[in-house]
Amino acid sequence: EDDQIVKQTIHVQKIISSEQLDNQGHEKQEGVNGAKFSVYDVSDILQKMDVKDLTTDQIESQLKDRVKKLSSDQLKLVSNGETKTIDQQTGVFEFSVEVQANQKQAYYIVNESSPENISNSEDILLLTPVSDKNGEFLKDVWIYPKSEASQPKEEVKKIVSTGVKKNFFENCWDFVTHLFSRD
Numbered sequence: 001e002d003d004q005i006v007k008q009t010i011h012v013q014k015i016i017s018s019e020q021l022d023n024q025g026h027e028k029q030e031g032v033n034g035a036k037f038s039v040y041d042v043s044d045i046l047q048k049m050d051v052k053d054l055t056t057d058q059i060e061s062q063l064k065d066r067v068k069k070l071s072s073d074q075l076k077l078v079s080n081g082e083t084k085t086i087d088q089q090t091g092v093f094e095f096s097v098e099v100q101a102n103q104k105q106a107y108y109i110v111n112e113s114s115p116e117n118i119s120n121s122e123d124i125l126l127l128t129p130v131s132d133k134n135g136e137f138l139k140d141v142w143i144y145p146k147s148e149a150s151q152p153k154e155e156v157k158k159i160v161s162t163g164v165k166k167n168f169f170e171n172c173w174d175f176v177t178h179l180f181s182r183d
Helices: 043-048 056-068 168-180
Strands: 005-013 015-021 027-031 036-041 076-082 084-086 089-100 105-113 124-128 140-143
Touching (some): 043 056, 056 105
Antiparallel strands (some): 036 076, 084 089, 105 124
């Protein structure tokens, strides 16, 4: 049983929250199609860490800090793609993993780009296999990286005048002197 292979499908659903509430009083969330994600296997870095006496959250946090310092060409890319609508769910990117039940694998999920006016989500570190609170391995794992939507930036057009600028008093003085000058 310890060396059984666990197959899990990881569903990453990129969402933005609107300020509006649905009819249950929950914040409305919508998926974002067209966001690009890359998934890196960082298990080798996990194997080198001393994780004795650490909680899963502590392991994920420390591993994420280490991985963030590396460039993408130092990491092992295992999947990449774009969020799209899958089974009426918008903003979904999926990838599958196969891991041994007794051996943790670590995946670093990076939001490489997003559609205009949507921020990239924070990077996610996922330890697999993922189990529920009873220790049962999940077939499907859902992750919800949040993003912010921003208003389109309005283009500000600057009016540039050429020549010498005079202030109000200089213009008045020129007018008055022009009145009394005899050209």
